[in-house]
Amino acid sequence: MADAVFMVEILCAVLDSVLLGEVAGLFAFQYRKSRESLSSLLTLCFCSFCGSSIFYFIRFFIIFDLFYRIEVTMRFAAFTTFVFLFEHQFKKRRVPLLTIGCISCMLLILILPYDLAYTFSFTIYLAAIAVFWFFFQVLLKVDGQIRKRMISAIGGAFVLGIGIGLSADLVVTYGGQLFLLSGLLVQLVGMIVIGLNFYSIRTADEFLWYNNVQTIYVIYNSVCLFAYSVEKDSMLKEGDLLGGGLATVLLISQTIVKSDEPPSHIEFQDLNFLVKVGDREFSGKRVIAVLQVKKNLAILHEKLDRFVNSFETQFSGVLEGSSGVINIAKINQQGGQLASVFRAKRR
Amino acid sequence: MTFMDEMTFILKTCTNAVSILVACELAFFLLGNQRGKKKQHQPPVINRTYLGLALFFIFHAAGILAYIFEVWFVYFLPPAMLPEIITFMDKITIMFSICAYSGFFIVQGRSLTRIKVDLLVASGMILLFVTIFLPPWIFAVVLACLLPFCALPFVLLYLFIEVTRGKSRLNLGVIFTGFSVLTAGILMMTPTLGFMLDFKNWFVPEPLILLGLAFMAGGFFSGPSLNEVFAPSYIKELYLTTSDGRIILRHQFKKVSQMQDTEQDQMDREVFASSIVGIDKLLHEISSSKGVLKTLVHQDEVLIIEFTSRVVGVLVTHMDLNALRAQLASFLQDADATLSDDILKKESIEIKNKTFLTGRVEFTFRLHVTKLGKVMRKFFTSIDTFFSEIDALQKKSDA
DSSP states (O other): OHHHHHHHHHHHHHHHHHHHHHHHHHHHHHHHHHOOHHHHHHHHHHHHHHHHHHHHHHTTTOOOHHHHHHHHHHHHHHHHHHHHHIIIIIIOOSSOHHHHHHHHHHHHHHHSOHHHHHHHGGGHHHHHHHHHHHHHHHHHHOOHHHHHHHHHHHHHHHHHHHHHHHTSHHHHHHHOHHHHHHHHHHHHHHHHHHHHHHHHHOOGGGGGGGGTEEEEEEEETTEEEEEEETTTTEEOTTHHHHHHHHHHHHHHHHHHTTOSSOOSEEEETTEEEEEEEEEEEETTEEEEEEEEESSOOHHHHHHHHHHHHHHHHHTHHHHTTOTTOOOHHHHHHHHHHHGGGGSOOOO | OOHHHHHHHHHHHHHHHHHHHHHHHHHHHHHHHHHOSTTOOOOHHHHHHHHHHHHHHHHHHHHHHHHHHHHHHHHHSOGGGHHHHHHHHHHHHHHHHHHHHHHHHHHHGGGSOHHHHHHHHHHHHHHHHHHHHSOGGGHHHHHHHHHHHHHHHHHHHHHHHHHOOHHHHHHHHHHHHHHHHHHHHHHHHSHHHHHHSOGGGOOSHHHHHHHHHHHHHHHHHHSOOGGGTTGGGGEEEEEEEETTSOEEEEEESSOSOSSOOOHHHHHHHHHHHHHHHHHHHHHHHHHTOSOOEEEEEOSSOEEEEEEOSSEEEEEEESSOOHHHHHHHHHHHHHHHHHSOHHHHHSSSOOOTTHHHHHHHHIIIIIHHHHTOOHHHHHHHHHHHHHHHHHHHHHHHHHO
């Protein structure tokens, strides 16, 4: 029976490594498609996790100090990637102090005598906290479905962390083989949850959506009511002219395909125009919002939907019964606040 | 257990477990594709193919799971009980294999020739019956019967490869290789060989199955969707215009009616051509970028647009497919080389060799479709019918 238990442990360790490898492959694939640096860093991170898991697996058969050091160092390297991301993306530090700290820790684990290195390896938990903090920051900046997926992924990472803790050498030495088995099973569950959620998110670009938003236009009755540059955080100069041009584009493309609705998406080389028609009618016409973005991301569609709904609600008084005269000044004055939905929240 | 036995056992179990994982992932991935993107019409025949493939992988995963149990029984149960248990577990494994192959064909339904499906289902049922109720010596017969089942998907995949080009063709080739390796692994896993060889040291089918699944996973993940295989069926119209918006050619791939074009139709054509160029110029000004218009997505139609320095091509399609964009770009290069400057300078463009240009259109987009065999023609016809129904419904609602 002991052999069967050992076999289950091995099986879990192998599946953990495979899943980690697959998630790494997923990000590598995304990087190949979008050339986004975040994807490359995440690939690096999950490759390190996978490498660490493989060395953990090898230690089932060969107990050797160096393998333990390599395993911990690789796991530390994976966490360090997140620490670097955290400092780079959110703290905007020119000198990434925490990352340098992590690298020094890794070097010490590799160099110090085994007992010291073993004790020192507990610093990895500090890096783990930084990882959770990083994801918490990302979570604050995303919305809708992506947020739900992120919450599930963080939940999965938490479960994975618990699994790693349960199967740690220290815990297994005191608690027995049962901890190792349950730890590995818990890790497996965590990995599946993480994998599924990262796969559903499709691209790491969704996390940094705010870098892709450029301009929002609101068109009503072929007249541009509101043109706001999200990049410059101000009303767009010559907004009426550009918005009018866009209204014409929508009208023409609507005519050529003989459709009642304008196109939902226009791709213009490296730019994308996402179009959303409002649900409510004002004097027989609907509001049309056009978002100019660099990449066509799912989260931006959700945000545009929300923006149109808020716009219709807030300015229904202005638009209803306007009999041809619309108080554009009021829209320009208050619309900027609504456009904050396209800016990353600073909490 | 000797050290070698232990190692083989570990390798067998781990490889099979990873195979199950990959098979399940593939199944869910294909089921996800079957649902398609929101607001996008996906023909039922494509959905059925995805569903059939998902079933294929789920049943294989179940078969491999049964095999894992068999391996465990062989290593952990007393030898006296083994022959009966091995026979029973083998039957289950083969049963799942039969379900995997026949399930794929059952789901296809009318996409394939009806009589073939009926025959396949009937022989599948007989195979299942034989597997479950007859003694182990019949396994050789079962295997012999299973071979045509394995061969048919090969033929279907080969036909798919025949109609594709470029990256899609490469990916389908990878899937084909994976399928060959997987089938070889499954056939080696069956008891006939197991009885002949020492089961405990027989570590060949497992890596083959895993390798086959990995190849297939690579092909499916990196490859475009199945829609790309049937891309020609998604095209509605092609417009070829000069860079200043004068129409050179309009080609309707699916003739709505045999009636002659009215004056209004001709005007619409002119308007369409100049509008696309107009939209491009306007977006140029708005975005102040040097790019060109690529795609216009409407509810039921997608306009794929490609430019050269002298001509513009617009493909009106049901879906934005990479294969179509590549074909359009290739056609534009052909057209650009064919049309002389003198012709393009004239106000109303009269092309003397219009038949040649139309022939090029057919060659680039549809020629291979007309050379299809019976089975592939069935697939294409059902997609064409689906889109014709949608167009008819749309026309009705417009009226």
